[in-house]
Amino acid sequence: MKISICIPVYNFDVRKLVYDLKEEIETHKIDAEIILIDDASCENFRQINSELQDRVEQFILLKKNIGRSKIRNLFLKHIKGDYLLFLDCDVKIDNADFLENYLQEINQNQQVEVVYGNFKIDSLYSKTLRNRYSVEKEIFSVDRSSDFALLKTVNFIIKRNIFERFLFNEDLVNYGYEDFVFAKTLEFANVKFSAIQNPVIHVDDTSNEVFLKKTETAINSLYQLSQDSKNEPFIKDIKVYSVAKKIVKAGFKKVFLNFHTLIDKRITNNLLSENPNLKYFDIYKLALLLRKVK
Template sequence: MLSVLIPTYNYNIVTLVNNLHQQLSALAFNFEIIVLDDASTTYTGENSVINNLSHSTYTILKKNIGRSAIRNHLAKIAKYDTLLFLDADTKLISQVFIKNYIDALNKDTQIIYGGILYKENPNHNQTLRWAYGRKREALPLKKRLKQPHLRFLTLNFLIKKSVFEHISFNESIPNQRHEDTLFAMDAKTHHIKVDHIDNPVLHIGLESNSVFFKKSLESIDALKLFINEGLLEAKHTKLSYNVELIKKYKLSGIISFIYTVLNKRMQKNLHSENPNLIFFDFYRVGYYLQNN
């Protein structure tokens, strides 16, 4: 009845899989857990014990294929009609996590997103990713329901296999994020409903401030590429929407000037233990404008 699909890369997922297996085994339906490793160089020995669990497999790919392609491959090899995707760097916080998804299923189900939470106290060098996640991603159910497609993330979602066959992940894009945005907007274009429930996982794989900062700029480059190629519209993300407003009111020059003057000061803050998300937002807008 349920295929649990987990892509992983250089991450120990034994605890996550054990917890999933325990919950699934306690329920009276058929299941499988498929873990695909995207050509990792570490933790492969530890993760191989997954193959000792019933209805569970851990397979290492010979070459790295990226986040979009590995999810598509997982969906293709899954044998059941309901797919549950989880990222490797998540942790179950509910003893009835699987049951919550099963209870939410009905004949009209197409996609269900469960949500995300972050731990209370991050490491001192992971504060930027933590602050961004807590304020921008870990949204309560009521707020997510107001914009069901825009508030969708791919780290914890259930989808019918028949739906996935119509809106698979775009494998032609750079491996630089926003694949979840493209996936959600594709669903919206095809009139596929995204339901939301209160069934979050804990995001535990936080990048360091420097790594997240670098990835954020790469993600802006990808976003501009997607908009220029017509894959996304500016209104689909808050960043690109704000940039369009700035251009409309002819404020690009003053924003770019302030960005240049405060660049080093903002970077210092964003790499500190107490990053300011206002600086982060402004820095990304300035970067978008200067590299447009």
């Protein structure tokens, strides 16, 4: 089998995503399977998605949430394909030839071992802090790139034998930086990478308030990584981490945090508003991390 489509599911209705994928598979007679693993979603979403039980090759329901890294590694126990296509559950297919585009890329460039397809933002939620950040910091605009820093786990395909060698870091149980560390691991191993324009549409309606809480979780994950020196090569290029280290080394940590205390309310009010400023968001993250580092 050529492709195993791997979709970790958590509290999201994935029926439309699965039916669109199945339509392309059947229309173009693509050698592919769809595997769903539900990471202990609430009962409401389990019921909603239960109609897919007989429409996909496997639908595994976990009794306990195991996190973003471990669940992706778990797919290796269930797939048959030579390639794993990972898709986040909160995406929509934007192109009727989505799978065909990936097949064309891996057939024409057989030396490439990982292909990232990019993503778009659903226009309904384009003004939120979370999605403004994606547009300005995460989505790439060139047609093609070999820059591993672009890789996000929302939409990528990887050779099975490569994924078997380089798994996600299971120490990262919570939200944040698992994709960055994964990309760095592959980059250091000289895995052949390509980023192309084959995007999905990300349907993320996360409110600004919830996103700030998720950001705090992400900074906690980053701090956790920083406590083990073996992770330094993987995280040293993360901007908030490198800036925090420079501030601490220069002896300005206390000065920065005192200044932040004076403007904290203004920053938070802005980030919760309908017109959040991403420069304020950078300061917000930096303050979170500096309160932790020594």
